[in-house]
Amino acid sequence: MSENYKPIGVFDSGYGGLTVLRSVIDELPQYDYLYLGDNARTPYGTRSFEVVYEYTLQAVEKLFEMGCHLVILACNTASAKALRSIQQRDLPNIDPTRRVLGVIRPSVERIPEVTRSGHVGVLGTTGTVKSESYPMEIRKISVGHPVRTYQEACPMWVPIVENNEIGTPGADYFVEKNVKQLLEKDAKIDTVILGCTHYPLLSETIRKFLPKHIQLLEQGPIVADRLADYLTRHPEIEQKCSTGGSRRFLTTESVENFETRAGMFFGESLQAEHIHL
Structure with missing residues (x-):
């Protein structure tokens, strides 16, 4: 070499x-x-x-x-x-x-440029959600501009992607379910981070169930x-x-x-x- x-x-x-x-x-x-x-x-x-x-x-x-x-x-x-x-x-x-x-810090640093309500959602794997890394990093950058963070674990999304089930009724079911559960946590959420690098492959499906005024942040x-x-x-x-x-x-x-x-x-x-x- x-x-x-x-x-x-x-x-x-x-x-x-x-x-x-x-x-x-x-x-x-x-x-x-x-x-x-x-x-x-x-x-x-x-x-x-x-x-x-x-x-x-x-x-x-x-x-x-x-x-x-x-x-x-x-x-x-x-x-x-x-x-x-x-x-x-x-x-x-x-x-x-x-x-x-x-990849977490760069994603979080983008939030102040995007959110107007200061209410942000995170869609991630169970491990990432349990780690509390997104809320912790968001707290660091939101001094003086409080940002409220709500997380939703989506354990079925990675298997859906890796088994090439994107666009199937099963994928729609689980994406709609998790997006709905996230948005039910706070009606003021106006920005959602895709907290897993598999999730961009589901972005079209996610946008189907996400109100148009909500910004979707992809990490890539x-x-x-x-x-x-x-x-x-x-x-x-x-x-x-x-x-x-x-x-x-x-x-x-x-x-x-x-x-x-x-x-x-x-x-x-x-x-x-x-x-x-």
Whole structure:
């Protein structure tokens, strides 16, 4: 592997992070990207903080080993349960010049620009909702401008997407049910965050059951926009990201299984490599 190969690493427990990577590549196509999906151990959402932290750290260290100086945790569960510990506890010992970023903070930072009522809903996996990461991050940015946050766990949405049931009556049933339950918590909600990287594939269905005045925030475009801004503000990091325009895809599961499903999330077919963590 060339010493000049310093890709931006993108990690997810499975496939969902490919929706984020797609948006990032669309906005910043010049960089090299290295995607790692821990498909053999997915889902992370039902696992403890300790296990998610352990698995995520293993993936981050592997991406560092393969030349990445910047890694994005394109996974809400990993961002919720592992990011802070890795940033504060591990990076100073591994290499204080490297960076690990998540997807929750960029999504939350967009809220003040969008909400008028200050009442925000979050649709997420059970693990992300239980972590309380969104309400905690929203409280940090809403000093002086109080934002009320309401969450709804949607445990059936990821299986619907991964089993390619999008657009079926079953998908409609569960999406309508969860959207309705979220909106019943507060009639003033005017902004809804999709707190899982699988959910953009359900966005058309979600919009069917969401009143038109409610803004729907998808993480991919937001993360891409914030990453572009981050690299502009941190030239010392940007200079360590190689610009060969290449994309590599790694999975801890079988390559065949990964390639069969990954195209649905990435928007085009791709070739993957198997890796052990």
